[in-house]
Amino acid sequence: MNNKVIFRILFLGVFLFNGNNYLFAQSNYKEAKNNFALFTKSGDLKVLETAKKFSDQGYATQRDSSSDRTNLLRALIYSALSVTDSNRTLKYSKDPIIEAKSALEKLTDEDFNYVNNGQLIYVRRKIAHAHQIIATRALANNDYQKAFDNFAQVDSFSNGQLLVKRNLAVLSEKLDKKEQAVQYYKDFMDHEEGLKPEYILTMSRLYAENEQKNEELNTLLTGRDKFPKNKYILFRIINIYANNGSYDAIVPVIDEAIALEPENVELNYLAGYANEISGNRNAAEKYYKNVISLDANNYNGNFELGLLYLKDFVTGKKPENQELAQKYLLKANEVNPNAINALKSLAVLFESSNDTLQLERVQNQLNQHNMFKQN
Numbered sequence: 001m002n003n004k005v006i007f008r009i010l011f012l013g014v015f016l017f018n019g020n021n022y023l024f025a026q027s028n029y030k031e032a033k034n035n036f037a038l039f040t041k042s043g044d045l046k047v048l049e050t051a052k053k054f055s056d057q058g059y060a061t062q063r064d065s066s067s068d069r070t071n072l073l074r075a076l077i078y079s080a081l082s083v084t085d086s087n088r089t090l091k092y093s094k095d096p097i098i099e100a101k102s103a104l105e106k107l108t109d110e111d112f113n114y115v116n117n118g119q120l121i122y123v124r125r126k127i128a129h130a131h132q133i134i135a136t137r138a139l140a141n142n143d144y145q146k147a148f149d150n151f152a153q154v155d156s157f158s159n160g161q162l163l164v165k166r167n168l169a170v171l172s173e174k175l176d177k178k179e180q181a182v183q184y185y186k187d188f189m190d191h192e193e194g195l196k197p198e199y200i201l202t203m204s205r206l207y208a209e210n211e212q213k214n215e216e217l218n219t220l221l222t223g224r225d226k227f228p229k230n231k232y233i234l235f236r237i238i239n240i241y242a243n244n245g246s247y248d249a250i251v252p253v254i255d256e257a258i259a260l261e262p263e264n265v266e267l268n269y270l271a272g273y274a275n276e277i278s279g280n281r282n283a284a285e286k287y288y289k290n291v292i293s294l295d296a297n298n299y300n301g302n303f304e305l306g307l308l309y310l311k312d313f314v315t316g317k318k319p320e321n322q323e324l325a326q327k328y329l330l331k332a333n334e335v336n337p338n339a340i341n342a343l344k345s346l347a348v349l350f351e352s353s354n355d356t357l358q359l360e361r362v363q364n365q366l367n368q369h370n371m372f373k374q375n
Contacts (some may be wrong), residue, residue, distance in 0.1 A: 007259070014026070020141065028058030029070060036077055045084050051077050052090070052176050055300040068112045075103035076119060079126035086133050128157035132164070139167075144174045163188070173206065182206050182215075192270070197230040198222060204236065231260045251283075265294050269301060276308065284308060292328075303332035303342050310345055314352055325349055340369060 035051035055077050089110035104123055107113055135150035137255030148171040154164045165188040172181035185203040207216035217240055223233045234257055242247045254271040272287030285308055291301030306328030312318035313325050332342040343366050350359035
């Protein structure tokens with residue numbers, strides 16, 4: 001037998017072998033596709049398992065594993081398995097999520113992906129759902145890191161369509177990832193859907209812990225726009241204004257706060273002080289009187305009201321308020337005999353009114369206080 005005949009026989013053998021493999025692969029692809037189509041209608045895991053079997057057989061060679069249509073079908077089958085068989089009752093060489101992602105990563109042809117965009121969306125949603133199942137189970141077991149990692153995958157594969165950023169924000173906080181927590185809360189707030197006042201308050205607290213004061217206040221102001229009747233947001237804003245000494249900013253909102261808690265002594269006192277600093281003398285007087293009506297022995301209320309009347313008397317605006325100044329300053333001194341401010345104010349009052357007897361008494365108290373302080 002000459003060389004030409006031998007070559008033709010070998011060539012024919014190779015051709016027939018490759019042809020049979022090709023037909024076999026084609027058959028596997030067709031069976032896998034048909035069974036997956038049946039699964040989408042029935043939801044039967046057994047049908048999906050059959051699709052998996054044919055997909056695995058058709059994925060055996062390098063040529064098959066590089067085919068776009070084969071990888072797409074494999075991604076569809078394994079992404080469906082990752083959810084439908086969430087308890088992993090079938091046998092796998094690799095987890096279905098890993099298999100689905102691996103097949104998905106091989107689909108790099110933009111034209112092919114454009115034509116099959118609907119199926120690619122299906123794959124990504126299934127992968128996201130599979131990670132969400134794992135994350136939820138991890139959360140139930142207090143495995144916060146595993147829950148965080150899987151919710152991050154959900155966020156990635158759902159392209160932000162699934163609102164898991166709140167979960168990521170909460171988990172970031174639990175894992176002491178404060179900067180990430182803030183960013184996730186911020187992203188969550190941008191969606192607004194499902195937003196609650198407590199998320200605003202948590203985010204503002206995280207900003208405060210990170211010493212980002214401007215962001216803390218801006219978050220609360222944004223929250224107030226969205227939840228104008230929430231008293232906790234309002235009270236937090238007022239507290240920040242008070243700590244910053246921004247009393248002019250307190251005046252326009254303090255009445256609303258007092259309406260929510262009319263018997264709150266501290267709020268009424270703050271209202272009086274803020275109005276006094278802002279030049280609203282009559283409003284300050286009203287709120288200081290509210291403080292005393294709520295708590296007759298409140299030192300700050302009696303002192304500030306007495307000081308207000310003392311200013312009226314000393315400046316000559318309302319000389320008749322001398323007795324009122326004396327009444328409330330003496331009451332403040334009675335409530336707290338060691339309060340240096342009340343003693344000094346009484347000294348000014350008695351000196352201005354030429355009451356030498358009372359002035360001497362107060363000066364003695366001041367001297368005793370100074371001696372005690374030195375000792």
